[in-house]
Amino acid sequence: MSQKYSGGCEHVHTHADHDPIDNHTCHCSVxxxxxxxxxxHVAFFNHDDVVVDHPEELNRQPFNANNPDGPLELCTCKDCGTPIMLDDKQNRIRAIVPNLMGYADAFPAATYHAFYDAAAGVARPSDGRPVHExxxxxxxWPQGS
Known part of the structure; x- marks a missing residue:
């Protein structure tokens, strides 16, 4: 059976059969x-909606180097170094960056812009999607476990 969304690398595969709970274009410095x-482009899924076939094959490192004790970890393949997902230590979400984490080009487009900061000197997005700070x-945020 094929999954609605699938990605990963040749060593570690991920999939989800449910739609993301959030799907945005991120402008944050991290x-x-x-x-x-x-x-x-970042998509948040409920944590248990993203299945990983070989979690033991993941290296985990803080997502935000300036906040190493923060909740998000960048998970990469131990064999090839491919980024696989962001995993939340509080088990609320798993995040996917479709163009870097092996997801098909057919992944749904982001629905809005997040973490836009006019002080960064970048023009405000004008593609018709909502823009938020x-x-x-x-x-x-979903309940964690």
């Missing part, structure tokens, strides 16, 4: 630093 991209106001 995403810029980690990905090297000026903006990053953080996550969309109605976003509610």
């Amino acid at each position: 995403c810029k630093s980690v990905t090297g991209q000026p903006t990053t 953080g996550l969309r106001p109605e976003f509610v």
